[in-house]
Amino acid sequence: MNGIRxxxxxxxxxxxxxxxxxxxxxxxxxxxxxxxxxxxxxxxxSKAQAIVAYRKANGPFxxxxxxxxxxxxxxxxxxxxxxxxxxxxxxxxxx
Numbered sequence: 001m002n003g004i005r006x007x008x009x010x011x012x013x014x015x016x017x018x019x020x021x022x023x024x025x026x027x028x029x030x031x032x033x034x035x036x037x038x039x040x041x042x043x044x045x046s047k048a049q050a051i052v053a054y055r056k057a058n059g060p061f062x063x064x065x066x067x068x069x070x071x072x073x074x075x076x077x078x079x080x081x082x083x084x085x086x087x088x089x090x091x092x093x094x095x
Contacts, residue, residue: 027086028067029060040081047072061087 026039028051036048043051054070061067064085068075078085
């Protein structure tokens with residue numbers, strides 16, 4: 001019985017693994033706090049709100065490394081999420 005339980009647990013893990021990898025890159029210059037907290041590992045809602053507040057106060061991020069300047073976000077968090085962070089140029093408003 002214990003072997004069957006392990007087998008089923010392993011099967012569920014293998015089946016759910018692709019869902020985890022669907023977490024797509026997130027643009028830290030445009031994403032809202034809910035998206036940031038859902039997509040970035042180690043970033044809960046309060047840290048995500050701090051990212052949005054920092055962006056509003058200081059303008060768009062120029063690099064992923066700049067994210068470490070946000071209170072509560074360290075270089076390790078940036079490193080862990082480096083493959084999942086996008087930094088795109090904000091669109092310029094047309095006249």
